[in-house]
Amino acid sequence: MSLAPASDIVGTEKSRGRLLGLLLVAIPVLLVFCMIIYPIISAVVTTLWQADANGKVGFTLKTYQFFFTDGYSLSNLWLTLWITMVGAILLILICLPIALYLRFAKNRLAAYVQGLAIFPLFVPAIILSFAFIRVLGPNGAVDLLLNAAHLPKIRTPYLTPMGPLIGLVWDHIPLTVLILLAGLGSVSDASIEAARDVGAGRLRLLWHIILPRVGNSILVALSFSVLGIFSSFTIPYVLGPAAPEMMGPFMQRTFRDLYDPENAITQAVISFFFCIAFGLFYVRSVVKNQRAR
Amino acid sequence: MKRRDFIISAGAMAAGATLPKLAIAAANRIDWYTSSDQNIIDFWTNIIKPKFEAANAGVTINLVDANDSAGLQAIESRALAALGSSADPQADFFEGSDARLPAGAIDKGLYVDFTKEKLSNASKINPLAKDLPQNGPYRGSQVLLAFDTTKLSADKAPKTWADLIAWIKANPGQFIYNRPDKGGSGAGFVKRAIYEANGKDPSVFKVDNYDAATSGPMLQKGFDILKDLTPSLMGQGAYTSGNTQSIQLLSQGAATMIPAWSDQSLSAIKQGVLPDTTGLVQLSDLGFPGGFTWNTIPTNGVNKALAIKLQDFILSEEIQSAIVTELGGFPAVSWDNVSKELHDKYAALIPTSIPVFPSGAWEKAVNDGWYRNVAPNVDRSK
Numbered sequence: 001m002s003l004a005p006a007s008d009i010v011g012t013e014k015s016r017g018r019l020l021g022l023l024l025v026a027i028p029v030l031l032v033f034c035m036i037i038y039p040i041i042s043a044v045v046t047t048l049w050q051a052d053a054n055g056k057v058g059f060t061l062k063t064y065q066f067f068f069t070d071g072y073s074l075s076n077l078w079l080t081l082w083i084t085m086v087g088a089i090l091l092i093l094i095c096l097p098i099a100l101y102l103r104f105a106k107n108r109l110a111a112y113v114q115g116l117a118i119f120p121l122f123v124p125a126i127i128l129s130f131a132f133i134r135v136l137g138p139n140g141a142v143d144l145l146l147n148a149a150h151l152p153k154i155r156t157p158y159l160t161p162m163g164p165l166i167g168l169v170w171d172h173i174p175l176t177v178l179i180l181l182a183g184l185g186s187v188s189d190a191s192i193e194a195a196r197d198v199g200a201g202r203l204r205l206l207w208h209i210i211l212p213r214v215g216n217s218i219l220v221a222l223s224f225s226v227l228g229i230f231s232s233f234t235i236p237y238v239l240g241p242a243a244p245e246m247m248g249p250f251m252q253r254t255f256r257d258l259y260d261p262e263n264a265i266t267q268a269v270i271s272f273f274f275c276i277a278f279g280l281f282y283v284r285s286v287v288k289n290q291r292a293r
Numbered sequence: 294m295k296r297r298d299f300i301i302s303a304g305a306m307a308a309g310a311t312l313p314k315l316a317i318a319a320a321n322r323i324d325w326y327t328s329s330d331q332n333i334i335d336f337w338t339n340i341i342k343p344k345f346e347a348a349n350a351g352v353t354i355n356l357v358d359a360n361d362s363a364g365l366q367a368i369e370s371r372a373l374a375a376l377g378s379s380a381d382p383q384a385d386f387f388e389g390s391d392a393r394l395p396a397g398a399i400d401k402g403l404y405v406d407f408t409k410e411k412l413s414n415a416s417k418i419n420p421l422a423k424d425l426p427q428n429g430p431y432r433g434s435q436v437l438l439a440f441d442t443t444k445l446s447a448d449k450a451p452k453t454w455a456d457l458i459a460w461i462k463a464n465p466g467q468f469i470y471n472r473p474d475k476g477g478s479g480a481g482f483v484k485r486a487i488y489e490a491n492g493k494d495p496s497v498f499k500v501d502n503y504d505a506a507t508s509g510p511m512l513q514k515g516f517d518i519l520k521d522l523t524p525s526l527m528g529q530g531a532y533t534s535g536n537t538q539s540i541q542l543l544s545q546g547a548a549t550m551i552p553a554w555s556d557q558s559l560s561a562i563k564q565g566v567l568p569d570t571t572g573l574v575q576l577s578d579l580g581f582p583g584g585f586t587w588n589t590i591p592t593n594g595v596n597k598a599l600a601i602k603l604q605d606f607i608l609s610e611e612i613q614s615a616i617v618t619e620l621g622g623f624p625a626v627s628w629d630n631v632s633k634e635l636h637d638k639y640a641a642l643i644p645t646s647i648p649v650f651p652s653g654a655w656e657k658a659v660n661d662g663w664y665r666n667v668a669p670n671v672d673r674s675k
Contacts, residue, residue, distance in 0.1 A: 072665050133538065138527070138547035159531035242472045242532040243668030256363060257474040257660045261396060 040272065047266045063266035075244040077270070080230060083165050083246065087229045088222050090169050091176045095221070098173075099180035100210070103187070114177075121174035125167075129238035132167055133158055163239035164246060168229050175228070176221045183217020184210070216285050223282040227275055247271045323354045323596050323603060327388035328365035329586070332560050334358055336620050337388070345606050352599055354386075362389070370395045372591040373403050385594035386603060392427035392589050393653065399427060405590040410601050414608035417626040421585075421649045424500065428587035430625035431607045432616045435575070435583035435647050436481030439543060439558045440550040442572040453578040454489050458518075460550070462525045467549035469527040469542055472668070474660040476536035481581040482552040483663055484650040487515030493579045495648035503654035512658055516666040523670050530671035540567060552581060559621035583647040585625055623647070 047064070051057045067073045095117075102114050120128070135141045137158040146153060157163045187210050195209050233248035240246060245253070247267060255264035327334060334356060342354045359365040365387060372382035373395055392404045404427035407415070422430035438457070440450055444467075451457040461468045471479030491497055491511050502508075523530040527548055533539045539551040540558070544567050553573075561567040575581070588607075590600045606612065613624040614631045624631050650656065 072669070075669070130541075133541060134545075137545065138542065139545045156528070159528055159533065238534050238538070240534075241668075241671065242534075243664055243671075245664075252363075253474060253660075253664075256366075256394075258657050259393065259396065 043265045043269055043272075047262060047269055050262060063262050064270075066263065067266055067270060072243070073250075073267070076247060076250045079161060079244040080247045080271075081274070083161060083168065083236075084226055084229045087165055087168050087172070088225045090165075091172055091225045092218060092222060094169070095173060095176040095180055096218070099177050099184055100206075102177070102181055103184040117177045118174045120171055123171075125171060125232075125234035126238070128167060128171060129235055132163070132239055136163075136166070158239060159241050161241060161244075163241075164232070164236035167235040167239050168232055171232075171235060172225045172228055176225055179221040179224065180214065180217055183214040183220075187213045216289055219285045220282055223278045223285075226278045227282075230271065230275055230278075321352050321596065321599065323352065323385045323599050324357065324383055324594070325354050325386040325388065326357050326359045326365055326368050326384055328359055328362045329389040330557075332556065332620065333389070336615075340615050340619055341607060341612060344611070345603060348606070349599070349602070354603070362391075362394075365390060366395050369398065369403070369589075369591070372593060373398050373401065376401055376403055376591075376593050381595060382591055382593055383595075384591055385596045385600040387589045387591070389586050390428075390589040391587060391652070392425050399425070403591055403593075405592055405597065405601060407601075407604070412601070412605040412608065414605055414626065414630075417608060417630040419625060419627045421647070422625045424585070424587060424652065427589055429589065429604050430585040430587050431604070431612075432620065432625055433583050433585040433623045433647070433649075434477070434554050434556045434621075435623060436478050436485075436552050436581035437555050437558065437573045437575050438550055438581075439540070439553040439567070440572050440574070441543065441546065441548075442570045444549045445572075447572045447574070450572060450574045451576070452574065453576055454485065454493075455578075457576065458522070461522055464549065465525040466527050466529075468525070468551070469531060469533060469539060469548045470552050471533040471535055471539050473663050475534045476539075477584050478536045478539060478552045478554050478557075479532065480650075480656075480659070481583065483515070483519065483659060483667075484582045484648075485576070485579070486518045487512055487650075487659065488579060488582070488648065490514035490518055495579070495582070495650070498651050498655055500651040500653055500655075503651075503658065505658075508655070508658060509662075512662050513666070516662060519663070519667045520670050523667070528671075530668075532668065543567065543571070555583075555623075556621035580647055582650040583623070584649065584652075 048059060048061070049057055050060050050062065052060065098113065098117050102110055102117070105113075123131075133140065136154070136156060138153075138156045140156070143153045143156075157166055191209055192205065195205055200208070231248060232246065233252065236246035237249045237252075240249065251264050251267045251271070254260050254267060258264075325337070327337070337354075337356055342356065346353060359368055368384050369387060369390065372384050374380075375382040392399055398404060406426045407429045408426040418430060419433075422433060424430070438450065445460075451460045470482040473480035473483040487498075488495055491514065497511075526532075527542070533542065536554055536557055539548070540553060540561055542548040543551050543553075544561075555573070558567065558571065558573055562569065562571055588604055590597060590604065594600060608626055610626075610630060610632060613626050614635050616622045616624055617631060617635050628636050650659075
């Protein structure tokens, strides 16, 4: 996909064009500043400048010290990282074959598969969570089917770390498939046929022709799913275990039930720094992509 | 029209459309927000709103669902931000609110102090329901045990704490309660365990007597009882994330017994969410603690006087009786102040003393302590 040069849209009159361009871009920039950049700065400042026991406000790392020495907080962080990592890997493993199939299949079945893969996009997380309880929960649909076939019940993933993992992977399938599919669009039929002509097998085709072209998309898909899973709230809230809990519910609970905004914001800042690392992957690959053009 | 002119004008129009509509609170319209569930909104829509509007000609109540506490707090924060300026908070009444939130609201004087407003019904309020002077109680609910009578006949249902513990241990995997911060039914169960560990004496726990040094060990004794129960719970220590999820597990036949809110179980049975074969029982040695729901009124609301009148109105005998009959809750006024027949009818069912566990510091300590002591104690290997 290529965009038309900006001059086509804003006109070629230099002074007016520049002003208009700036005006057009000012709204999103302002929004990003007010609603994202400023809260981040304010959160970092709030956690670093706090009143001590005597009420004197000064620089302190006490909430961070507490977080990184508190076994309970750390186990929540590890669980979040574990679910994020396993979830992201599972997503690529599940979605890449689907995307490959959708890219190369030319029959009607592919349309249905695509519809099915995109379907979770239209299901709100709370509906998904309750449907999950009805299907995979104790005495849910799966248990009923197994029971009808005289098989033992499953060990339900509901209220264990597997609950949010399964729910989140399902919830993120559409976005991942769409990103990978967009990336596969850049693999031309001609190059595939050329490789086939010189005798490349399927695996060789995947490894040497397709993967190098979609590496960037995989990276983007990974960073999106990592960010989405790390910051998820509803699914781990409803399906996850009471402890350890994921950072989303943990932050909310600290803020709302323990009336402890300082520690909640500290948890948010820590989550933010983990997310920013993955965010940088995304930004880097976008920049690389643009340079390549 | 040139393309760029078209884009510019279209953009300008689109930008114009996104400007916030100027909303101004109307006189004589009480802008009411709630954090409660649908059954409460229905109760207000069908009972309180028509009655109050009939009694006060020209006044309307604008019922708005703020979804949950966090949603309500967002509206309260808006009122807090408007405080001291001439800005209009567009809010007059918060149902299911707690004046402790948003943080600092009390110090800045956001909420009306009900003790200074001379409500005509103030003297009727049950002393147990009183909290901060800014929190105006109007309804309460108690936690009961809800159970499946097809698996456990009503006459064998536990009637005391000791029976309950014995039953849970004898029937592993059949009992589940929710996390204490996520819903009051699980919280009631946790607090009942804490009472049990401290001589079954609710009077030990007061709003203002929490002290980390002495209170911590008191709570710990309760947590020890709960930790001991963990292997006998569903999933060897699974805890649902809310009242509704527990009810769902009971309705799916996965659990045999859960702690549940009285009002929620009654409406669930009425709506068929729970089958008719659901039994309800309260412990007779000491009931599960219940809780009262408070309202707050912002001092800068345009219709503050009317909102205070509304708070007084819902403490009247008529509405307080309706809370018992229509909502399945219990009144915030003493039982002498609901209709005589109701008093007689429910006297046997509802114990005269529903213990009320203090909120604030105690509640915070229970929630935090439970997550740190009881919840991680899960053995998933079995």
